[in-house]
Amino acid sequence: MVPLWMFLAVAAGVFCIGAYGVLSRRNAVAILMGVELMLNAVNINLIAFWRYVEPLNMAGQAFAAFVFVIAAAEAAVGLAIIISVYRSRRSVIVEDVDMLKW
Amino acid sequence: MFELNAQSIAFIVFALFSLGGALGVVTTRNLIHATLYLILSLFGAAGFFVLLSAPFMAAVQVLVYIGAIAILIVFAVMLTRSMTRLSDIYNSQWLLSAIVAGLLFVLLLVGVILPVWGVNGTQAGREVSSIVTTTVDLGKALVDQNQYVLPFEVASLLLTAAMIGAIVVARDDKE
Incomplete structure (x- = not known):
């Protein structure tokens, strides 16, 4: 069986690539995709730790299921906000959405 | 190995x-x-x-x-x-972001993952146990009143609220 640290290394890589996408992209939809990548990396970590460290305690899988729920809610609300902003400002570039900047 | x-x-x-x-x-x-x-x-x-x-x-x-x-x-x-219509896909701080993300990865790998769970780490040699829990165990844990039934219900509430919120936010006010 593959050792645990390889799963953790791949998850860390996916998380950091997602973080780079969130920090550097200009399009709001692309930023949301980066957030999805980061949540997914967290899920890989949760399931890997569950399998290797506490396989009898269902906390790992239960937490991963809740992360799924959060990801679905976040995607739905985030995309609704993006569509609403696009309707009023004709743009999905995050730098253009600065009404709250004083 | x-x-x-x-x-x-x-x-x-x-x-x-x-x-x-x-x-x-x-x-x-x-x-x-x-x-x-x-x-x-x-x-x-x-x-x-x-x-x-x-x-x-x-x-x-x-x-x-x-x-x-x-x-x-x-x-x-x-x-x-x-x-x-996007001419630039990255904002002006993309180089800084790349450095930060790369440093974060190196820090995670060298600072946490390899020393603790690596080949010579403090938690090394943790092997997969032969006990495999099934989906039935997960289902029982999610509705067991001593385990995760309350977070499960709160998650359902969150999904409902998110669905209603998404509909309200994305609706066109002019219609």
């Missing part, structure tokens, strides 16, 4: 899917292609869940992430027509 068998080959393939798809997501100019790369990356994660003997999680990953969220993102890309 790392012998080449079917499991390790599958791990390498899924790791390539995950990391390559993730790289495609953050570097592709066309957002539809980026979504397809996202689906590839999520599929790699679903393969990991199968390798880690969590079949329910793999099924949910395919159904919820690939089936619902990726399609939702495709809809958003189409509705905002955002893929045609």
Whole structure:
């Protein structure tokens, strides 16, 4: 069986690539995709730790299921906000959405 | 430590899917292609869940992430027509972001993962136990009043609130 640290290394890589996408992209939809990548990396970590460290305690899988729920809610609300902003400002570039900047 | 068998080959393939798809997501100019790369990356994660003997999680990953969220993102890309008119896909701080993300990865790998769970780490040699819990155990844990029934109900409430909120936010006020 593959050792645990390889799963953790791949998850860390996916998380950091997602973080780079969130920090550097200009399009709001692309930023949301980066957030999805980061949540997914967290899920890989949760399931890997569950399998290797506490396989009898269902906390790992239960937490991963809740992360799924959060990801679905976040995607739905985030995309609704993006569509609403696009309707009023004709743009999905995050730098253009600065009404709250004083 | 790392012998080449079917499991390790599958791990390498899924790791390539995950990391390559993730790289495609953050570097592709066309957002539809980026979504397809996202689906590839999520599929790699679903393969990991199968390798880690969590079949329910793999099924949910395919159904919820690939089936619902990726399609939702495709809809958003189409509705905002955002893929045609972007001359710059990165903002002015992209170099700083790349350095920060790279440093974070090195820090995680060298500072946490390898010293603790690596080959000579303090928690090394942790092998997979032969006991495999099934989806039935997960289902019982989620509705057991001593375990996760309250977070489960709160999650249901959160999903309902998010659905209503998404409808309200995305609705056109002029209609």
